[in-house]
Amino acid sequence: MNLERYLNPEQYEAVMHTEGPLLILAGAGSGKTRVITYRIAHMIDSGISPYNILAITFTNKAADEMRKRVDDIVGFGADEVWVSTFHSTCARILRRHIDLLGYNNDFSIYDTDDSKKVVNELLKKHDLDSKEYPPKAILSVISSNKNEMVSPEEAEKYAKEDFEKKAAFIYREYRKVLFDNNALDFDDLLLLTVELFRKSKDVLENYRNRFRYILVDEYQDTNTVQFSFIKLLADKYKNLCVVGDDDQSIYRFRGANIRNILDFEKNYPDAFVIKLEQNYRSTENILNAANGVIAHNIGRKEKTLWSKNDKGSKIHFRQFESAKDEAQFVVNDIYTKVRRRDCMRGDCAILYRTNQQSREVEEAMLRENIPYTIVGGTNFYSRREIKDVLAYLKTIANGSDNLNVERIVNVPKRGIGETSLSKARAYAENNEISLFDALLHADRIPSIGKAAAKMSSFASDICVFRERIAEEEFDDIPELISELLDKIGYEQYIKENEDKDEAADRLANIDELISKAAYYEEKFAEDNPEAEKGPTLQDFLNEVSLVADIDSADMSSDKVLMMTLHSAKGLEFPHVYIVGMEDGLFPGDRSVMSMSSEDMEEERRLAYVGITRAKEDLTLTAASSRFLHGRWANFPISRFVREIPEELLDSSVKFKRTSIEDVPSTPSRFSGFGFGNSNPYASAKSTGFKPAGGRPYESTGMLDKNKPKAVAKVQIKPTSQSGSVYASGNSAPTAPKAVAKVPVKSESKSSLDALKSLSKGSDLKSNVNYKVGDRVSHIKFKEGVVTEINSNENGTYVTIVFDEYGQRILDARFAKLNVL
DNA sequence: AACCTTGGTGTTTTT
């Protein structure tokens, strides 16, 4: 490999320095990923066994990408490198050895919701008022204690005020409950792995010898327990390379300790330090804007990013009257750029401080029919139907998990109510058995009556699945899930208890889960070419518990991306919009009011991260007032905008509101169709057009849920050459030109729901892109031939004869079929 | 036992 051709001198040095502790201070856009991948490739090339390399990345997505890129360079061995996140790495280690700590290897992983439930129950049990002791606050105490490796006993000892004492007490109880349920929360994964290493020298020695070369990306965001984990592993060979940028440390709230990177040279006195300061990503203007902002932080490692890139255009800044105008401006701007062929939709990202800000922008996107993807928000895996199914799977895997048993024991309804359940609970507690075991032998519970039969039938159904897994009767996890759903009648339960749209949504999500399982099976087979068996149920549960929102984001289809500034870390886009640049929002209330310089500096780093995502074009927007926390409030322009050197901004009205007439608009788009037609005032408010007479914009037209009977005339217009119609989520492949009359349902909870169901209506129809006789492929059932397509009032159903699975009738809305 | 209404509450960011 002639590496010098591909790397600058500093990068080259970092790649070649494979032995001993190494700190790479990599400024934003300085080719960090390039260095890491070439470094791993070089190591493999120079004879180091890929089996001895551990690379910790921040997300699973980054891990997959890194493996792929290494593979592209060396062509072999990349799949033997252990690349994954802290949490996944620890989960894998614990699945093998946690019995040494008294847990069972089939442990469940609890998410934040689960943890919150446990805390709530504990508060109730000990008669503590949840107002005086907010579960959220308690949880954050528990979490930071775990991150700092403080035991409940120590926490109780050091607690001074009443709240601290009670929190420490709940912490102790919480640990007990999780242990009894054989469950681990996110923090436990790290903490218990460190405990394991300290307890078992054999296990530690084993992993030390395995991971002789360790690489940690995004090192500025590691917390104390992660630091210990790495230090324990690396202490024998000391081949530890950490990569990071202290200016991009944005996870203090979850325990990240910026001192880990600032003090690296103190912890490893013989550490070699390399600074990467040449930026290859952004225009000079963008880079200077970022430098101008971050310069206001003190106590950073001194570095100056520079670039040979062009100046580029200036930073655009606009302030609007409301968040709605702001959103409309951004959406119009993207529309215009795309139409002018300045860029593709997928080149544009809209970033915001808080997830709820996505709402206003999403509405504008839907109004203009621009395809988009929202990363994050309500996590797929925290949806009710998904949690239900996963709770069944977790119960099958781990019978001690009372929390998940409670969730599903009467879902779908099987007539097991609170009274009989509390008897079962009491029985379990008195006999020191799990709730599940109590249910299984419900006939032994005193005075329980006819609920006993229902309970034991529920429990034995679960047991049957357990046995069948042990007997290897299921080919794969999708099959297991499908049979489970059949057995418990989940689909029927959803259809009976939700209205049609909602039911369709939920069933689509379940279908998505099955697809994810199928995809995971494939990925597992690729990653473990030697494996004779597929992944276990525990493997799958690991995977789904530890996915980040960003991991499953589809970046390749041409859609505008919307995400929080946090999620955008590590990514780059030609065109970046940051909305909500307001003091009080960004920087947030807390940091403004508390005036804690640490909070404020972290917000500023977040601004720095946001700005440096942009390659060519950066647009910052603000609203002078917005509806927040249930009321209208006024917001001044963010100090971070003011910290950008004035000459870099394009706006002549820099600190004045852009009046609505100044919003550049694209008139042709709004003539003839669109929501605006049904109400000129709504149109005016959202697009910047004033209706004749200049009346004030008080009406929100059909988007107002107080006018439920409104009928919107919508033309779904093709927005690309291929003529696709889009909604959030999956794109649909055909282009109906028809004008659809869609009633806005009175139950619509919000204007957003109304808009969504409108675009979904068109989406569903257009989803059928195949006809009788077509050969199609399905993610689970592989290939087959369409023999029949039927529509009735419930929807469209496709009959397909699959090569391997025979005839199936699938709901056209959910089946993801590709024409071959 | 299941459903519906009301009221009170909270509000960053995420594995």
Added chain:
DNA sequence: CACCAAGGTT
């Protein structure tokens, strides 16, 4: 506003 929890009703 939007979500959840508790209480009252069928």
